[in-house]
Amino acid sequence: MTDPAIADLSKDAAARAAVALVEPGMRLGLGTGSTAAIFVRRLAQRVSEEGFALRCAATSKATAELATSLGLGVEELDEIGWLDLTIDGADEVDPDLNLIKGGGAAHLREKIVATASERMVVIADQGKVVDRLGQFHLPVEVIPFGWQATRKLIQRALDRLDLTQRPILLRKRGDAPLRTDEGNLILDLALEAIPDAEALAAELSSIAGVVEHGLFLNICELAIIGCPDGSVVELRREDMA
Structure with a gap:
């Protein structure tokens, strides 16, 4: 298990590298989760220091509130129309840059924002x-x-x-079922390993009552992996061929 202090240093390294990808005037998607929150803080610091404008769409109410409190302008995705770049975290990243997301219960909005972007970059x-x-x-x-x-x-x-015989667990917050920003429930699948992610994604998407699953397949273009010494490793989709 990764030491929390080391993980935070690594997350900050990835966040700082991702901030360097942002250009003035961009239409930017802001992810959800602990690493994405570090990115939002680093981004707000840079925007404040350099004084340029951005149009941002948030993937959750929590991210929108954080970004707004730090002085970043947040709009509805439909107001912006299309995004140049989305930067978000991930719970797992495989060698083909396929992801599991949704630990923060925001994967529905995260997938909408990511797929409404020219590029999705993951920081982890x-x-x-x-x-x-x-x-x-x-x-x-x-x-x-x-x-x-x-x-x-x-x-x-x-x-x-x-x-x-894989457990399907209703996610809770305290004693009550957790509700997403859309008022839905989360079922967590304890699978241990997914031998065929494409097949599983297709099965889940075909079920009435399923709104969205946390498999992000063929969406991420670049993963910036932070290291405890402050360096980063970049994994690109074209490098996986």
């Missing part, structure tokens, strides 16, 4: 880089109506993919 510490996706629980956002029936359909889909 080394502990998020994995050989195969699945050790981190895969979040699936579902509507509250009939959610237990939706869970049964998800279980049947897992059975078809030989992922039998």
